[in-house]
Amino acid sequence: MNKRLLFYGVLFGLLAILLEIAKYRFVIFDNQVEIYSGVIAAIFIILGVVLGRKLVNPKEIIVEKIVEPVAIPRLPVDEQLNKLGISKREYEVLQLMAQGMSNQEIADKSFVSVNTVKTHVSNILLKLDAKRRTQAVTNARAMKLIE
Numbered sequence: 146m147n148k149r150l151l152f153y154g155v156l157f158g159l160l161a162i163l164l165e166i167a168k169y170r171f172v173i174f175d176n177q178v179e180i181y182s183g184v185i186a187a188i189f190i191i192l193g194v195v196l197g198r199k200l201v202n203p204k205e206i207i208v209e210k211i212v213e214p215v216a217i218p219r220l221p222v223d224e225q226l227n228k229l230g231i232s233k234r235e236y237e238v239l240q241l242m243a244q245g246m247s248n249q250e251i252a253d254k255s256f257v258s259v260n261t262v263k264t265h266v267s268n269i270l271l272k273l274d275a276k277r278r279t280q281a282v283t284n285a286r287a288m289k290l291i292e
Contacts, residue, residue: 222290229272236290238265243282243291 226236234255241251248266252259266278275281285291 225288225290231269231272231290235265235269235272238262239269239281239285240291242266242269242278243285 226233231239237255238251241254246254248259248262252262255262270276270278270281273281273284275284282291
């Protein structure tokens, strides 16, 4: 009895599968254009997503390397000044600029005219590659010319 039951169960299962295949076959034939269009659209969507991820805005990975400072032999201040072409008077003006003095105050303290101070400041800016007085003082401090 078990063999017979198993046989009929398999037979009805196969029959049900054949009927479903026939039903799908008619559905496919009736809706052939829509199915092909859907498959092609799905392929293009997948390709668009994959290519879009690869081509548009690839993320850059920035790896920072920590470099330990290397001891650079420093030149004495006089040699640095000579190398930069800064005269002793310009160096005095630079020191007074670092103290926050105005052109008039520097002129009064150095016993020169304001125009002379302006000339010295202009030369200092050129020689220290700066656009402003504060930048010149910062550059000079970085070079250890002034404190």
